[in-house]
Amino acid sequence: MPILEARSLSRTYRLGKVDVPVLRDLSLSVAEGEWLAILGASGSGKSTLLHLLGGLDRPDRNRSNPQAGVYFDGAPLAGKSRRDLDRHRARDFGFVFQFYHLLPELTALQNVTVASMVRLGLGYAGRSREVRKVAEELLDRFGLSGRLGHRPAELSGGERQRVAIARALVNEPRVLLADEPTGNLDRATGQGILDTISDLHRDKRQTIVMVTHDPYVADRADRALRLVDGVLADNREESAPMTPVLQG
Ligand SMILES: Nc1ncnc2c1ncn2[C@@H]1O[C@H](COP(=O)(O)OP(=O)(O)O)[C@@H](O)[C@H]1O
Numbered sequence: 001m002p003i004l005e006a007r008s009l010s011r012t013y014r015l016g017k018v019d020v021p022v023l024r025d026l027s028l029s030v031a032e033g034e035w036l037a038i039l040g041a042s043g044s045g046k047s048t049l050l051h052l053l054g055g056l057d058r059p060d061r062n063r064s065n066p067q068a069g070v071y072f073d074g075a076p077l078a079g080k081s082r083r084d085l086d087r088h089r090a091r092d093f094g095f096v097f098q099f100y101h102l103l104p105e106l107t108a109l110q111n112v113t114v115a116s117m118v119r120l121g122l123g124y125a126g127r128s129r130e131v132r133k134v135a136e137e138l139l140d141r142f143g144l145s146g147r148l149g150h151r152p153a154e155l156s157g158g159e160r161q162r163v164a165i166a167r168a169l170v171n172e173p174r175v176l177l178a179d180e181p182t183g184n185l186d187r188a189t190g191q192g193i194l195d196t197i198s199d200l201h202r203d204k205r206q207t208i209v210m211v212t213h214d215p216y217v218a219d220r221a222d223r224a225l226r227l228v229d230g231v232l233a234d235n236r237e238e239s240a241p242m243t244p245v246l247q248g
């Protein structure tokens with residue numbers, strides 16, 4: 001059974017009186033332990049898709065197909081209450097974004113442990129030492145043991161993204177969802193981040209869904225799909241060279 005599945009997913013944004021369809025009847029299956037890349041031009045709907053997969057956004061209602069939607073471990077997200085969805089997201093998903101989304105007032109270590117506070121709620125108080133240890137180990141693994149007390153403004157772009165990845169992993173999520181995690185970094189720093197992700201995938205069999213506009217980034221994954229006109233195609237089906245796109 002796939003760990004994550006999208007069945008006939010559609011998402012339309014409404015701008016004033018105009019409907020803008022972004023995803024149309026898109027289907028996708030992610031196996032446990034795989035690293036899947038989704039390649040697409042800026043504005044093709046990559047972030048929209050990732051947000052739907054991670055339960056940050058809900059798809060259009062599909063009246064003709066009651067099975068349409070996102071499934072995690074075979075169970076539909078659609079039936080979940082807001083509260084259950086929040087809990088599921090905190091427990092099962094780790095998110096990494098292009099612009100890190102770190103909290104500027106907090107140190108690197110605090111930015112990581114705060115994700116555990118969100119997950120554990122009141123249960124955090126009794127486990128704060130243990131969480132701190134896990135967070136320190138992650139930051140150490142990513143070469144940041146000398147940066148625990150630094151605030152985001154005192155870190156380089158690559159260091160910030162490593163903190164963001166540590167934050168995404170502190171709750172040991174079943175799936176890591178990454179939205180252009182190297183999109184804001186120079187090529188060499190981006191390669192370093194991809195190496196970090198690649199090690200994680202190899203050592204922990206971490207399931208990863210990564211969206212990117214960059215074919216070089218997609219090449220690092222086990223499998224790459226291309227998002228075009230709201231649906232997914234096998235990346236190899238299109239042999240024509242990709243036209244350069246703006247990052248986004
Ligand atoms: N909240 C929103 N409201 C209206 N339109 C949106 C919204 N979010 C994204 N869009 C539009 O949907 C399309 C896909 O956006 P997005 O998923 O962010 O693409 P990508 O991540 O591939 O660059 C774009 O045309 C964008 O302008």
Ligand SMILES: [Mg+2]
Nearest residue numbers: 046047048248
């Ligand atoms: Mg995007």
